[in-house]
Amino acid sequence: MTEPRRRPGRPRDTSIDERALAAARELLVQRGFDATTIQAVAEHSGVHASAIYRRWPSRIELIEEATFPGLSPLSVRPTGDLGRDLGRFVRAYLAAFSTPAARAAAAGLLAHHQTSDRTGPPEVYVRMSARPLFQDILRAAPPGTVDPAVDPDDVFDMLLGAVLTRTLLFSATARARPVERTVEMILRLLRPA
Amino acid sequence: MTEPRRRPGRPRDTSIDERALAAARELLVQRGFDATTIQAVAEHSGVHASAIYRRWPSRIELIEEATFPGLSPLSVRPTGDLGRDLGRFVRAYLAAFSTPAARAAAAGLLAHHQTSDRTGPPEVYVRMSARPLFQDILRAAPPGTVDPAVDPDDVFDMLLGAVLTRTLLFSATARARPVERTVEMILRLLRPA
Numbered sequence: 451m452t453e454p455r456r457r458p459g460r461p462r463d464t465s466i467d468e469r470a471l472a473a474a475r476e477l478l479v480q481r482g483f484d485a486t487t488i489q490a491v492a493e494h495s496g497v498h499a500s501a502i503y504r505r506w507p508s509r510i511e512l513i514e515e516a517t518f519p520g521l522s523p524l525s526v527r528p529t530g531d532l533g534r535d536l537g538r539f540v541r542a543y544l545a546a547f548s549t550p551a552a553r554a555a556a557a558g559l560l561a562h563h564q565t566s567d568r569t570g571p572p573e574v575y576v577r578m579s580a581r582p583l584f585q586d587i588l589r590a591a592p593p594g595t596v597d598p599a600v601d602p603d604d605v606f607d608m609l610l611g612a613v614l615t616r617t618l619l620f621s622a623t624a625r626a627r628p629v630e631r632t633v634e635m636i637l638r639l640l641r642p643a
Numbered sequence: 644m645t646e647p648r649r650r651p652g653r654p655r656d657t658s659i660d661e662r663a664l665a666a667a668r669e670l671l672v673q674r675g676f677d678a679t680t681i682q683a684v685a686e687h688s689g690v691h692a693s694a695i696y697r698r699w700p701s702r703i704e705l706i707e708e709a710t711f712p713g714l715s716p717l718s719v720r721p722t723g724d725l726g727r728d729l730g731r732f733v734r735a736y737l738a739a740f741s742t743p744a745a746r747a748a749a750a751g752l753l754a755h756h757q758t759s760d761r762t763g764p765p766e767v768y769v770r771m772s773a774r775p776l777f778q779d780i781l782r783a784a785p786p787g788t789v790d791p792a793v794d795p796d797d798v799f800d801m802l803l804g805a806v807l808t809r810t811l812l813f814s815a816t817a818r819a820r821p822v823e824r825t826v827e828m829i830l831r832l833l834r835p836a
Contacts, residue, residue, distance in 0.1 A: 608828050614808055615807055
């Protein structure tokens with residue numbers, strides 16, 4: 451909530467970030483992953499390449515931030531109705547993975563992470579994991595609806611897998627099953643014995 | 644069980660298929676997805692390009708068959724111990740997605756399917772879905788361990804998502820959780836209320 455790094459009179463110019471991110475999204479959709487280089491983003495946005503490099507170490511991090519900005523907490527603020535909250539959460543999550551820019555970037559990012567030496571999970575996973583929101587929903591659920599013995603991280607991993615399968619593996623026209631089925635599965639995982 | 648299309652004295656030359664498939668796997672690992680063309684496979688295998696085209700309509704189908712040959716039913720023949728059978732099934736499934744050739748091909752195949760106009764699910768999904776094996780395991784489970792009200796296809800979709808997330812999203816060194824956790828989640832989905 452505090453913003454210790456913003457000093458009066460010297461606000462950070464967030465418009466530079468926004469212009470670079472918007473340009474990256476446009477280039478991804480128009481020209482594809484391979485063509486979305488720092489240089490191309492600089493030309494398309496009018497932001498100097500050196501300014502882009504000051505914010506992102508490479509085009510990968512820029513593309514990840516541009517395409518997976520995360521879920522808005524407000525869009526999924528829990529109501530305490532577990533089934534309804536999970537439904538909204540899954541839909542918001544699917545939507546975030548389904549933007550044209552995210553779809554245009556997904557395979558390229560996966561290929562990059564498959565061949566890179568980085569040992570941690572891809573940033574895109576961390577950024578999009580939305581685990582805190584999921585945990586908020588579980589905390590808001592009425593007593594007795596969530597088994598205290600189940601590990602929320604395990605359930606969240608199953609949910610993430612279902613979302614990824616829907617968005618990465620199937621095109622928009624070939625969704626296998628309605629979202630409600632996924633929500634039902636998550637409810638089954640959570641219910642007490 | 645019957646083989647109506649094989650006539651005595653005129654066996655199909657399966658060695659041609661095997662040579663092309665093996666060459667495709669080698670090229671994927673050595674040179675990558677983009678370089679694994681029909682022409683390159685022809686040169687590498689000594690099989691004429693026209694013979695390869697007679698079997699596969701494009702390099703995509705060839706690569707899919709080369710990298711995702713499916714699970715061997717024998718490797719996961721059910722014992723009736725649901726937890727143990729599911730553990731073996733998930734491990735065999737993960738292994739099939741984790742070969743060097745499958746890893747080298749995965750992102751390229753995803754990119755292809757993201758941009759293609761095909762409306763059905765990608766062949767790789769159909770080929771690897773292994774739904775029949777999963778259903779065999781459920782049928783072999785002792786009475787009372789699988790909720791008859793749960794749709795096995797819904798559970799299988801969750802399992803597939805978990806497997807894909809482990810293999811596509813995480814490099815070999817960054818697996819998030821032991822396989823046992825995934826098996827536990829599947830058991831939770833199946834248990835009667």
